[in-house]
Amino acid sequence: MARKRVSVTIDPRLCKKCGICVEFCPKDVLGPGRDGVPAVLSPESCTACRLCELRCPDFAILVEEAEDGERT
Amino acid sequence: MSRAYTRFLLGKALPHFWCPGCGNGIVLAAIARALAAAGLSPTEVVVVTGIGCWGKADDYLNVNAFHGTHGRALPIATGIKVNRPELTVLALMGDGDCATIGGNHLLHAARRNVGVKAIVVNNFNYGMTGGQYSSTTPGGKATSTSPFGNPEEGLDIARVAEAAGANYVARSTVYHAAQVEAYIREAISAPGFGLVEVASTCPTYFGRLNGMRTATDMMKWLRDVAASLNAARDLSEEERRRRIVIGKFCDRRAPDFNQRYEAIRRVARESGFNPGVVNIGR
Ligand SMILES: Cc1ncc(C[n+]2csc(CCOP(=O)(O)OP(=O)(O)O)c2C)c(N)n1
Numbered sequence: 001m002a003r004k005r006v007s008v009t010i011d012p013r014l015c016k017k018c019g020i021c022v023e024f025c026p027k028d029v030l031g032p033g034r035d036g037v038p039a040v041l042s043p044e045s046c047t048a049c050r051l052c053e054l055r056c057p058d059f060a061i062l063v064e065e066a067e068d069g070e071r072t
Numbered sequence: 073m074s075r076a077y078t079r080f081l082l083g084k085a086l087p088h089f090w091c092p093g094c095g096n097g098i099v100l101a102a103i104a105r106a107l108a109a110a111g112l113s114p115t116e117v118v119v120v121t122g123i124g125c126w127g128k129a130d131d132y133l134n135v136n137a138f139h140g141t142h143g144r145a146l147p148i149a150t151g152i153k154v155n156r157p158e159l160t161v162l163a164l165m166g167d168g169d170c171a172t173i174g175g176n177h178l179l180h181a182a183r184r185n186v187g188v189k190a191i192v193v194n195n196f197n198y199g200m201t202g203g204q205y206s207s208t209t210p211g212g213k214a215t216s217t218s219p220f221g222n223p224e225e226g227l228d229i230a231r232v233a234e235a236a237g238a239n240y241v242a243r244s245t246v247y248h249a250a251q252v253e254a255y256i257r258e259a260i261s262a263p264g265f266g267l268v269e270v271a272s273t274c275p276t277y278f279g280r281l282n283g284m285r286t287a288t289d290m291m292k293w294l295r296d297v298a299a300s301l302n303a304a305r306d307l308s309e310e311e312r313r314r315r316i317v318i319g320k321f322c323d324r325r326a327p328d329f330n331q332r333y334e335a336i337r338r339v340a341r342e343s344g345f346n347p348g349v350v351n352i353g354r
Pocket residue numbers: 123124125126127141142165166167168169170173195197198199200201206
C-alpha cells in the first residue's frame with residue numbers, strides 16, 4: 001500500500017486563534033504562526049489522528065490523507 | 073471545511089458568534105458528524121432550541137429548526153415528536169435551559185420517555201446573560217453572581233435524567249470530542265428519551281472567574297477533572313462530587329412514549345369504546 005500523505009490546512013477566515021489545536025496536538029505538528037493563526041510547522045510528523053480537527057471549535061482545520069503522488 | 077457532514081451546516085453563517093475557544097462549536101461539529109453518520113438527510117431532522125449561547129446553534133444547522141423560548145425546548149420538541157415520530161428531533165439546551173428554568177420539563181420528558189434527544193451543553197453558568205450561576209455551577213465556584221464562591225451544590229444532570237426514566241443517558245466533555253460524537257450517534261439510534269450531557273468551556277465567564285485564563289486552560293481542566301464511570305467507582309462520595317464522571321449511564325431500550333400510547337389506543341379501539349357517547353357529567 002502506498003504511503004499516505006497528510007495535509008493539514010487551517011482556514012484563517014474561520015480561525016479565532018484560541019490555541020486549542022496547538023496545545024493538544026500529540027505530535028507538535030502545529031505551532032504559533034503569524035497574527036496568532038496556528039502554523040503547520042512539521043507536517044511530516046502528523047499521524048492524521050484528526051484530534052485538532054475534532055477539537056477545533058470553529059471548523060477551521062481540515063486534515064486530509066492522500067496516497068503518495070495524489071494531490072490533496 | 074469539506075466533509076460529508078457539511079451538508080448539515082450552514083457554511084455561509086460561519087464564523088459563528090461564539091467566543092474564541094467556546095466549546096459550543098465542538099459540540100455543533102459533533103452533532104453534524106453524528107447526523108451524517110446516521111445516514112439521515114437534513115429534511116428528516118428537527119432541532120429545537122431554548123435561549124442562550126448554545127441556544128443559537130440552530131443558526132448554523134441546515135435542518136428544520138424551531139427556535140423556542142428559554143427553558144421550553146423540551147415541551148416543544150415533545151409536541152413535534154409525538155405528532156411526527158418518524159423525524160429525528162433534537163433538543164439543544166444549555167444548563168440554564170435544561171436544568172435550571174427548564175428542570176421540570178427535563179424530569180417529565182425523561183419520565184415520559186418520549187423519543188426526543190437532548191444535547192445539553194453544560195458550561196456551568198449562564199453564558200449569554202453574563203456568567204451568572206446556574207443549577208449546575210459546582211459548589212464553591214465563582215460566577216458573576218457568586219464572586220466569592222457558590223454556596224450551593226451543582227445538579228448532576230445525567231444522573232437526574234437516568235433516575236427520572238430516560239432510556240439513554242451519557243456524559244462526556246468537549247475535550248473528549250470523539251466520544252461526544254459517538255454518544256450522540258448512539259442516542260439518535262436508541263428508542264425513547266436520550267440525553268447527552270457535554271461538559272464544556274466558557275472561557276469568557278466561568279473560566280476567567282475560576283483561574284482559567286484561556287480556552288486551553290479550560291480544556292486542561294476538563295481533561296483532568298473527568299473520571300470514567302469505572303474509575304469513579306473507586307472514589308469516595310466526596311471525591312466524586314469534585315470530578316465530572318463521564319461515560320454511558322444507561323441504555324435501556326424500553327418502548328418509548330409513542331409505542332406505548334399507540335398500544336393503549338389499540339386496546340381502547342378494540343374494546344368498542346366510543347368517545348362520542350361518553351357523558352362527561354356536570
Ligand atoms: C423566560 C426567560 N427568562 C430569562 C431569560 C434570560 N436568559 C437568556 S439566556 C439565559 C441563560 C442562558 O444560560 P444557559 O441556558 O446555560 O445557556 P448558555 O448561554 O450558557 O449557553 C437567561 C437567564 C430569558 N431569555 N427568558
